[in-house]
Amino acid sequence: MAISEFELIKKYFTSNDRGEGISLGIGDDCALISIPSEYELAITTDTQNEGIHFFKNTSPFLLGYKSLLVNVSDLAAMGAKPYCFTLSINLPxxxxxxLEEFSRGLYSLASKLNLPLIGGNTSKGPLSISISxxxxxKKGCAMKRANAQENDGIYITGTLGLPAFAVDLGYRSAHICRLMEKLSxxxxxxxxxxxxxxKGMLIEDRCAFASALxxxxxxxxxxxxxxxxxxxHILKSSKVGAEINLEDxxxxxxxxxYNLPDDYQDHLCLYGGGDYELLFTMNESFENRLNTLAHSFNVPVKRIGTIKNGTLELRKHGKMVDYREKPFEHF
Structure with a gap:
């Protein structure tokens, strides 16, 4: 006998709905949460669709982890401490x-962040996962895209390009097949x-580091x-330009x-996407404090450029590099 919707919810998604400030979790028409008066509530929503955001037959453990990760990554970008989340999932x-493996992946990250699941929805349909x-x-402390200042350093956590390389491999395009053959x-x-x-699905969250950052x-x-x-997005919102050093x-x-060609490496880093690392700007006078934070939270951080007046310029070993490839867009 097939499990019912409410049995499904009770069995796999009601073991983690309690937390500080959660007055009412799963089981009623709405959850109830309390917001401390000195704080603002940051809210984000992301949907992962099979065949668009992940390959068919992807491990459900990886899906559970990654579906939550992409959302808490948005919270980290604002410097917000994760508080709670909701889940809506369509299942064939x-x-x-x-469901057992999906919930195990989901809670592997949620438990680390002490992040309660307070509600959501299940439905029949093509595999799709939506999390809010x-x-x-703290009020006035959000890191916003419009706040970059001239002469700020530009910094990146972690590394870039590996998730995009995995996607190229997964699609087995003629280009990637020739490349792999050439590289033996x-x-x-x-x-x-x-x-x-x-590895590209199990990306480390940057929440604790970002809150301190x-x-x-x-x-x-x-x-x-x-x-x-x-x-x-930052340059447009802040009305500034930037200089990026590709060798950094x-x-x-x-x-x-794998001895990937240098220009292909740069392409993956610049245009690939799916990295879910932090890109931030900061007055370089704070670099000693930044290094202390990076060491304390064991987060690799690297400066890749500087905010300038004008437009975006890419340089490699001092020489200008042309970039005309269109950035990723969903439509």
């Missing part, structure tokens, strides 16, 4: 094996894809659509291990 059928996440930030990696194709795809930075964004696209882009060790 009530597959309990899928809520965070708290064709026989290892599946193992390389599996490694890169899993908001004391010395007032401008940030998370990198979901590629460095060029997301940096352009933080690249994953896999790029060197």
């Amino acid at each position: 059928d009530a597959d309990e094996n899928f 996440a809520y965070g708290l930030i 990696l064709n026989k290892e194709y599946d193992s390389i894809f599996n490694h890169c795809y899993e 908001s004391e010395i930075s007032s401008c940030a964004i998370d990198i979901s659509d590629g460095l060029i696209g997301d940096l352009s 882009l933080p690249k994953p060790e896999e790029f060197r291990e």
Whole structure:
């Protein structure tokens, strides 16, 4: 006998609906939460669709983790501390094996962040996962896209490009097949894809680091659509330009291990997207404090450029680099 909707919710999604400030969790028409008077509520929503945001037959554990990660990444970009979240999921059928692994992946991150699931919805349909996440930030302390200042340094957490490389591998385009053959990696194709795809799904959250970072930075964004696209949002909102040094882009060790061509590495870092790392600007006078924070939270941080007047300029070893590729857009 198939499990009912309410049995499904009770079995897999009601074990983590309590937390500080949660007056009422799952089980009623609405959840009730209390907001401390000195804080603002940050709200974000993201949807993951099979065939668009992840490949068919992706591990449900990875889906559970990544679906929450992309939302708390938005909270981190504002410097907000995760507070609670809701989940709506469409399923082709009530597959309990899928749900068990999905909830295990979801709660592996939620538990780390002490983040309660306070409500949502389940429905039958093509696999689609929507999460709304809520965070708290002290009034006036949010890191906003419009706050970049001339001469600020531009910084990146973690590395760029690996999720995009995994997507290229997954689609097995003629270009990537030729490249893998040229690099004599064709026989290892599946193992390389599996490694890169899993690592690109299990990205570290930056929430605790970002909350502390908001004391010395007032401008940030998370990198979901590629460095060029997301940096352009900051430049447009702040009415400034920037100079980026491509030799300073933080690249994953896999790029060197697989001996990927240098221009392809740059392409993945600049336009690939799906990195969910923080891109932020900061007055360089705070760099000692930034280094202390990075060490304290074990978060790699690298400066890649400077906010300037004018437009966006890309340089490599001092020479201007042309960029005309269109950043990622959903439509």
